[in-house]
Amino acid sequence: MIRLSRMADYGVVLMTQLARQPRDLTTAAELAAATSLPTPTVSKLLKLLAQDGLLTSQRGIRGGYALARPATAISVAEIVHALDGPIALTECTSEQHTNCEIEALCPTRTNWRRINDAIRAALGGVTLAEMASPFDTRLARPVRAGALSPLAAE
Amino acid sequence: MIRLSRMADYGVVLMTQLARQPRDLTTAAELAAATSLPTPTVSKLLKLLAQDGLLTSQRGIRGGYALARPATAISVAEIVHALDGPIALTECTSEQHTNCEIEALCPTRTNWRRINDAIRAALGGVTLAEMASPFDTRLARPVRAGALSPLAAE
DNA sequence: CCATTCAGCACTGAATTGGTCCTCTTTCGG
DNA sequence: CCGAAAGAGGACCAATTCAGTGCTGAATGG
Numbered sequence: 001m002i003r004l005s006r007m008a009d010y011g012v013v014l015m016t017q018l019a020r021q022p023r024d025l026t027t028a029a030e031l032a033a034a035t036s037l038p039t040p041t042v043s044k045l046l047k048l049l050a051q052d053g054l055l056t057s058q059r060g061i062r063g064g065y066a067l068a069r070p071a072t073a074i075s076v077a078e079i080v081h082a083l084d085g086p087i088a089l090t091e092c093t094s095e096q097h098t099n100c101e102i103e104a105l106c107p108t109r110t111n112w113r114r115i116n117d118a119i120r121a122a123l124g125g126v127t128l129a130e131m132a133s134p135f136d137t138r139l140a141r142p143v144r145a146g147a148l149s150p151l152a153a154e
Numbered sequence: 155m156i157r158l159s160r161m162a163d164y165g166v167v168l169m170t171q172l173a174r175q176p177r178d179l180t181t182a183a184e185l186a187a188a189t190s191l192p193t194p195t196v197s198k199l200l201k202l203l204a205q206d207g208l209l210t211s212q213r214g215i216r217g218g219y220a221l222a223r224p225a226t227a228i229s230v231a232e233i234v235h236a237l238d239g240p241i242a243l244t245e246c247t248s249e250q251h252t253n254c255e256i257e258a259l260c261p262t263r264t265n266w267r268r269i270n271d272a273i274r275a276a277l278g279g280v281t282l283a284e285m286a287s288p289f290d291t292r293l294a295r296p297v298r299a300g301a302l303s304p305l306a307a308e
Numbered sequence: 309c310c311a312t313t314c315a316g317c318a319c320t321g322a323a324t325t326g327g328t329c330c331t332c333t334t335t336c337g338g
Numbered sequence: 339c340c341g342a343a344a345g346a347g348g349a350c351c352a353a354t355t356c357a358g359t360g361c362t363g364a365a366t367g368g
Binding site: 319321323326332 | 339340341342343344345346347348349350351352353354355356357358359360361362363364365366367368
């Protein structure tokens with residue numbers, strides 16, 4: 001189903017929560033409570049997000065997490081990337097493996113790359129601020145995929 | 155990594171192969187040989203694709219599979235849909251479950267839907283014929299995601 | 309100096325997925 | 339009319355991956 005991993009999904013929820021209540025610092029426990037997500041998992045996710053520079057962390061008794069940048073400057077793609085690694089639909093699209101066994105019959109790669117890029121663009125074009133807004137503030141700027149035929153992709 | 159399931163990947167490879175050598179009928183065994191994919195798996199995939207109306211099948215001693223439609227009239231989205239089910243990035247986006255526990259804090263849904271649609275469009279806009287062409291025939295009509303900011307989505 | 313909170317592991321349990329196998333039905337050729 | 343070749347449709351097994359948990363250690367502030 002082209003599913004996003006649950007981790008990435010949770011990550012967006014957590015980030016969204018932080019964007020909506022921009023206190024100085026929020027602890028992992030508070031976020032877990034606010035989102036009804038298990039605390040250890042939340043902790044793990046926040047750590048990863050902090051490692052990737054999307055959050056800043058403060059240790060110690062008055063510690064917690066905060067967005068490293070304004071919500072308008074963080075894209076959904078970055079969150080997904082931090083938690084799920086590079087966005088690559090197929091093996092082929094992730095660089096470095098040129099050793100695709102059936103590469104000979106796979107001139108398809110170029111085309112996969114293009115699809116891949118479209119998806120990256122779709123994810124990269126949505127900011128955290130937009131995700132956090134109660135209802136979409138972007139009616140005037142819909143996310144669509146260029147001049148593509150509107151094929152039924154249900 | 156937002157991975158496509160391997161099944162869907164294989165499916166595109168198989169369909170591409172069929173599109174490239176449009177004989178009347180090709181057996182599962184022949185396709186398996188041509189793609190270096192395990193025969194039982196190929197068989198299974200072809201069955202699924204046939205069920206979804208993307209392939210026609212002919213039983214019996216002179217049987218085999220063939221594209222149900224011209225390659226220009228089959229989109230990658232359809233292949234993915236046949237093998238992986240509906241394209242839905244998150245639980246929320248797949249219709250029917252309105253019972254998302256944390257729905258209250260999830261006005262995010264509208265935005266997910268939009269991202270989702272962009273991805274569907276990206277997949278729906280590429281035809282099998284285009285995937286099968288040795289090198290891309292569509293330089294003049296690149297698949298891009300609208301006027302989105304070209305955020306680094308590596 | 310102690311409580312709190314993040315950092316960084318390693319580990320485990322389980323769900324999904326990928327893959328195989330077996331049996332039945334259809335079709336054609338001898 | 340019979341047998342071989344193909345697909346149809348299951349059931350089933352194996353294994354990778356993923357989600358989740360639990361330690362221990364380090365920082366911070368009162």
